[in-house]
Structures are given as C-alpha cells and as structure tokens.
Amino acid sequence: MSKPKSILNREQLNITIHRLCHQLMENHSDFSNTVLIGLQPRGVMLAARLQQCLDEIHPEFNVELGSLDITFYRDDFRRRKNPLVPSSTQLNVSLEDKKVVLIDDVLYTGRTVRAALDAMLDFGRPSSVELLVLIDRRLSRHVPIQPDYVGHTVDVVAEERVTVEWGDNERVILKA
Amino acid sequence: MKTLSVDHLLGIKNLHKEDIELIFQTADNFKEVINRPIKKVPSLRDITIANLFFENSTRTRLSFELAEKRLSADTINFSAASSSVKKGETLIDTVNNILAMKVDMVVMRHPNPGAAEFLSKNIDARIVNAGDGAHEHPTQALLDAYSIKERLGDVVGKKIVIVGDILHSRVALSNIFCLQKIGAEVKVCGPNTLMPKYIDALGVAYEPDLRKALEWCDVANMLRIQLERQDINFFPSLREYSMMYGVDKKLLDSLDKKITIMHPGPINRGVEITSDVADSKQAIILDQVENGVAIRMAVLYLLAGKIKK
Numbered sequence: 001m002s003k004p005k006s007i008l009n010r011e012q013l014n015i016t017i018h019r020l021c022h023q024l025m026e027n028h029s030d031f032s033n034t035v036l037i038g039l040q041p042r043g044v045m046l047a048a049r050l051q052q053c054l055d056e057i058h059p060e061f062n063v064e065l066g067s068l069d070i071t072f073y074r075d076d077f078r079r080r081k082n083p084l085v086p087s088s089t090q091l092n093v094s095l096e097d098k099k100v101v102l103i104d105d106v107l108y109t110g111r112t113v114r115a116a117l118d119a120m121l122d123f124g125r126p127s128s129v130e131l132l133v134l135i136d137r138r139l140s141r142h143v144p145i146q147p148d149y150v151g152h153t154v155d156v157v158a159e160e161r162v163t164v165e166w167g168d169n170e171r172v173i174l175k176a
Numbered sequence: 177m178k179t180l181s182v183d184h185l186l187g188i189k190n191l192h193k194e195d196i197e198l199i200f201q202t203a204d205n206f207k208e209v210i211n212r213p214i215k216k217v218p219s220l221r222d223i224t225i226a227n228l229f230f231e232n233s234t235r236t237r238l239s240f241e242l243a244e245k246r247l248s249a250d251t252i253n254f255s256a257a258s259s260s261v262k263k264g265e266t267l268i269d270t271v272n273n274i275l276a277m278k279v280d281m282v283v284m285r286h287p288n289p290g291a292a293e294f295l296s297k298n299i300d301a302r303i304v305n306a307g308d309g310a311h312e313h314p315t316q317a318l319l320d321a322y323s324i325k326e327r328l329g330d331v332v333g334k335k336i337v338i339v340g341d342i343l344h345s346r347v348a349l350s351n352i353f354c355l356q357k358i359g360a361e362v363k364v365c366g367p368n369t370l371m372p373k374y375i376d377a378l379g380v381a382y383e384p385d386l387r388k389a390l391e392w393c394d395v396a397n398m399l400r401i402q403l404e405r406q407d408i409n410f411f412p413s414l415r416e417y418s419m420m421y422g423v424d425k426k427l428l429d430s431l432d433k434k435i436t437i438m439h440p441g442p443i444n445r446g447v448e449i450t451s452d453v454a455d456s457k458q459a460i461i462l463d464q465v466e467n468g469v470a471i472r473m474a475v476l477y478l479l480a481g482k483i484k485k
Contacts, residue, residue, distance in 0.1 A: 069205065071205075072205075072209070072217035072218070072219040072247075072477075073217060073218055073219075077219055077480075077481065078480065078481055078483055078484060085178050085198070085201065085202070086202065086205040087205075088204070088205065088208065089205070089208055089209075094213075118218065119217075122212060122213075122214040122216070122217075123212070123213070123214075124213075
C-alpha cells in the first residue's frame, strides 16, 4: 500500500471548518430555528466540531445538535456480507418546521444521505433540509443528491479511500 | 461489522457470549426506535415472516408480531387451533405449504421439545424458536437478562434465583444458559418435586428455602405455575404452594436489601406473587414486556441480515 496522500492538513482543515461556519451563518442568522444533524458514525464528529466553532464565534447562539443513525434505513441491507452494527440516534427535538442541516464527513455515492432523508422524516417534517459535507467526491454519485455546503472537492477513483481523522492529529487523507 | 454465529435462533445453548452481547447492543437501538413518535423502520420491508403457534400464547405472539411490524416486515399468522393440523397434516407439510407462499422466516411455538431444530434441518427458512415444549424459550431469556442489565447496570457477578416450576419450564432452562454465559450466578428454588434431576450438572445450586434464596439473590425471577403441563399433582394445593413459595410485600420488606422481582407472565396473582408485589417499584414485569419487543426486533433484524436474495 502506498503512503497516504494529504488532502487537508490540520491548518487547512481548521480554515475550512471556519469557512463552513460562516457560510452557515449567512443562511441561518442566529440558528434559533435550525438543527444541525450529524450522520452516524463519522458525521457526528464534524457536526460537533462545527457547533464548537460556531460557539466560539458567537457564544450567544444556542445551536441545537443531534445525531442520526441510518443503519435501519439503508438500501443495501442483506446485500452486504454482514449487517452493519447500528450507532445511537440522539435527537431530542422535533424537526417539525425546523431548518435542518444534515452533516457528513465524506459524500460519495449519496446513498447514506438518501437513507438519512428517510430516517429524518420519522422525527417530523422540517421546513427545509440542507446538506453539508467536508469532502465531496465529485462524479461518483449513484443518486441525484448534491451538497449545499462543501469543504473541499476531490476527484478520486473508486479504489481510493478518503478518510477524515479527528482528535489531536486532525487531517484529511487519501489512501490507495 | 459483526454478525451472529448462528443462522437460526433455536436456543440459548448454541449461542456464544458475543452473540448475546450483539443482540443486546442492537436492542438498545431498537429500544430508542420504539420510543419515538414514529416507531417504525423500513429494514425488513422485503421480508415475510410466518408466526406459527401450535400452542396458546398471548404476549409472546403479540410481542413478535409487533416487533415484525415495527421492522416493516409482512406477517402471516397461524394458530393450530383453527388449522388443518387438526385434519392430520404433518409439521413439515404444514410448514412447506406456508413456505410455498414465499416466506423468509418462521417464528414457531410448538409443544414438542426440539420442534424448532427439526424444522431448521428440514426446511429452507430462518427459524426463531418461540418456545418448544419444556426445552427452550430463547427470546424470553434474552429479554430477562436484558432487563436485569438495564435495572442493575450489569449482569456480571449478579445473583439470580429462579423460583417455581423448574421442571416444566423452558424459561428456566433458557434463563440458566443465558445468565451463566454472560457471567451471572444462578440458583433455583421451589418444591423438590418441581426440580429436574441432575440440575446441579448445569452448575446451578438448589435452595429449598425461599427466604434463604431471597436473602442470597439480587434478582428473583418468579415463574408461573404451569398447571396445564402438570398431569399429576406435584404439590398438595395452590394455597400451600403460595404459602411456601409465594412472595408477598411483608416478606420482601423484611429482607435487608431491595431485590428486583421479575415474572415472565401471565401472573397468577396471589400464587407466585401478591398484587402489591407485582405492582411495586421493585417489580420490573412491565419493563420486561417493553424490552421483549426491542429484543425480538434485534433477533429478527440480525437473522434477516443473513438472508441473501
């Protein structure tokens, strides 16, 4: 296996997250009617990071955050070798008439987001739904889904894997 | 990514500790689902499940049916009382006829021990044993252990006493297997005549004295006296049974700790436990029923994941 290639280093990732926060603020003013929803498992960390960053910029905002697990809504159940083990869903608010931002780290085929739209509707009918992703793997969609906010766009082949790492060594890398 | 080590749920005996943990972990998620405003997920929408009940049941059948509906599966129901079994059809013929209607999974309760295993070897569908005679009732044991875990935080090292008719009880046998596999200590208590021979071979001690058993345990699982399975008298009268082995509030309050009371239902109020015990905060009988749906959803979901179409 060749050495992982860097897409965004720690500093670049930090700048991108700040830009995404400001783009969200353009459309959601004080976030009073907005819910950020991280998709389990990996979108949750990005969502938490965005909420933290918004809190630093505007401590008076009270940004609502939830996590949504879409395992039971997937369209590839029983097509995989093993069933996926679900993660937890934590949504303590009704989404009725809310402005929802679905958040995931990497947008690839779009099937996860399709399932998330289904799963989300079980918690109410939002007035609008937007999609925010850190990495958009362009030209690899299986369904007609496009993001509203994009951190970084990449063109990579199917065999390559884009991984977002969190924690002390935050970065985005490409593995062959 | 994990999966069950078995293709059918025939009994707890052939499950591994990891299987039980996986079922509990999945049930946690389904418990969250069944407490939502919309209590339904689409996972099994292309699966058809037949519920075959060759023996009477209310709560197990309703619980399975609800679990199937919450997973969006299609279901058909069959009870022996109103069927061609009465006309002399064999079990395999009955089931094969049902499978010809393109059924993917079978949930079966049958009066004969081993009926579920027999079926799993002879037909092409996933089988879930919902009770086979006095042999096993795996989903009941799973939901009991899950409820203990929920109430006490953990099962490891906990002391559980099963009280009553151990001899005729599939719940007792499955409970013993399940609790021991996940690290609990089990004793049985009840009239000598209702204890199976060689129970000590399972690593289970027999305590004839109810008071001593309750003083020892963290949880008491009070089994129902199954009058329908007793063709000879195992004890002189129900009144004497309840005097010797029934739990009332006075007895419970006289213990130096608060133990948890369980009952698989249906309760014979005033026989195994009195009404004030059944309705007290120490009883988790209704939690068991709620957890039953989540556990059965987890089992059906994990087994359905192994069906390739």
